[in-house]
Amino acid sequence: MLEFEWLFNQGALEINPICPSTAATFSGVQTNELEDATEFIQQDSVVLTIAIAFANREDELAAYLAHLAEAGAVAVGIGTGLIFPTVPESVIATAQELGIGLFEVPRQISFISIVAAVHQEQSRRNDIAQRRLLAAQEKLTHTATRGNLTELLHEAAYFIDVELSIINERDDVVASTAPPAKRKYFSSYEMTSHGERQHTLKVDSDHPITAEDRSLIRHCAGLADMLLARPVELRQARNELNSFALRLSLGLPDTTSPSQMLPTTLDFPRDKEGFTRPVVALADDTRSLERGKLALDANLEDRGQFLYVAQLDPLSFLFLFRGDAELQEMLDLFAGSLRRLRVAIGKRIHATELSSDHVEELVARARPLPLGEYLSPRSQSMPWLNSEVVRTALASRRRETINVLRTIDAERNLDLARTLSVYLRKGGQLNQTAEALKIHRHTARNRIAQIEQLCEVDLSEPAVFAELLFAIVQDSDTDLD
Known part of the structure; x- marks a missing residue:
């Protein structure tokens, strides 16, 4: 978009402004001599005409101006010296009434010179915008290499002058540049799905979001997506951390080597209501138990989820599902390893209320089962x-x-x-x-x-x-x- 102020400041064009437009900017310049130009007028454009169709119908020229405004024009430039010596007073009155811009183009100034000047300025500004966009993209890419998601969002928000936030499939805020606030303009960008994990980049702005803004937003979303993807080489370390944190939360003994890591929070797999579902698996030998964990991890990785498991003893482990997980969905994750396990599935419980008592109860329920069998919360207690x-x-x-x-x-x-x-x-x-x-x-x-x-x-x-x-x-x- 170009400003009318810029257009009128081009001295070489000798444009004579008559009525200001209610719009401060315009999208481009076009010529037109058709009486019915509805399908040809571009939105927010400036129309240049000598009004040759109204040579003997000056009284209809004001209505023609209204027609151009209705078709989408924000200003009209009338060439004088050929058909009309000056801009008619009726046209000026109509322009003032409609709020459409009106200016005079002297006979010695060709319309093509105005069109060329506008096109040249648009190209110059597009080049500048592209260079700024590339520089901003390079800066965001460099920031993303440091692995800080919040810093990436803040930098992108600064370039575009917006507020950014990333939410997950449970509508939890993963990262944000500011507290939620209702702004005039809003947009969102769906990031790549990873199994059941889905993140969305939300944009709140006090000004219209331009095409360059959207390009930078998409670039930011792609970089954020990579930071949230949790690379494969980090998966085992994250699984071990989840296991350690779960054992620590429940007060279970560490059956492996001691660790110096002391996590203060536990990222439970929970549904939108905050519920999780504990499951206990028992085996007759360590090899069968390990196969069960490997099957779970492989199937969860395909769904874009992590493994939340705590070893209870050499022949049993605790595993957490989301609270809204279906019975068959949980059983399918064990795949063929289920036939060598005894599995007890617990009831939905709020993640903050899970304790060792729940685990001990599930272990007691699972122990009498034959290999390959399971108990669900619907199983009756006698x-x-x-x-x-x-x-x-x-x-x-x-x-x-x-x-x-x-x-x-x-x-x-x-x-x-x-x-x-x-x-x-x-x-x-x-x-x-x-x-x-x-x-x-x-x-x-x-x-x-x-x-x-x-x-x-x-x-x-x-x-x-x-x-x-x-x-x-x-x-x-x-x-x-």
């Missing part, structure tokens, strides 16, 4: 199962069934014990059992028949079915595997 009489009776039933099947599995390389456990937990539904075991329905039916024969039980009898189900879910310290 305290009477812990009475001595019931425990003794169920232990006897386990020895007669579960333990017998495990012995046979080991000798014949079968999977009868797990089949019975899944069948009971699926309520005796063969289709669901087969789907969970990833076997054919007929195979599941044959295994159940074989189990009934080997253990001399009738699983169609409700009392027998219930007793066996209680036997495998009993919440005790007995190792049922």
Whole structure:
């Protein structure tokens, strides 16, 4: 945009201003001699005309001026000396009434000289703007190499004279140059998604945001994106820090080497309401447990998330999900490693309320599970199962069934014990059992028949079915595997 003040100060053009425009700037200059110029007039432009179409219709020239203003012109330059010796008074009155600029172009000044002068000035200013933009981009790039996101935003905000802030997918402010304030102009830029992580650069301004401003904003967003991307080479270090901070928060012993790092805050994975979900995984050997952690980390990395895990002992760990995570979503993250783990999924809890008591409760719930099984918050708790009489009776039933099947599995390389456990937990539904075991329905039916024969039980009898189900879910310290 160019200023009318600049245009009228070009002495060589000999322009004679008559009526000032309500607009201080204009986008360009064009010539027009059409009576109906609606589709050709550029917005906020200056129109030059000698009004040849109104040679014998001076009384209609004022209406033509109104037509140009309605089409988008902010000023009109009338060439005098050919059709009209001077600018008619009716046109001047109309210009004053409409607030559109009006000036006279003497006969000796060609329209093309005005168009060329404007074009040359626009090119000169564009060149200057481009050089400033490149210099600013270089400065921002240099600042970004120092890795300070807040400094990057402050420097970009200074160049553009705006306020900048970055928010995440939970609408939390990640970095900002000033407290939130309602300003006249607003814009936002969606940054690159990293799995479930999404950041947005927001711009608040007291002045219109120009094309050069937007270019610099996009450049700033790209640099900020790289600073927030959390490079792969830093991932392991960040995972270890999260693990240490989680153990420190819960008062758990450090099972690895002591560290000098003493974090004061813990970045819980939480949903928009601030809730997290604790999950405990137990294994029979350290290799299976490590595979479980590696599977979690790999799948979380694909989603752009970090691993929040704390080693409880050599055969168990605590893992945190966002509170709004779905059950199947959590199970899928374990992938194939789930079959070698016992998993207890806790209820949604506010991140600040998570304690070692919650962890101990989940460990107690997970310990009796068969390998490859899990408990969710919907699993029913039955305290009477812990009475001595019931425990003794169920232990006897386990020895007669579960333990017998495990012995046979080991000798014949079968999977009868797990089949019975899944069948009971699926309520005796063969289709669901087969789907969970990833076997054919007929195979599941044959295994159940074989189990009934080997253990001399009738699983169609409700009392027998219930007793066996209680036997495998009993919440005790007995190792049922």
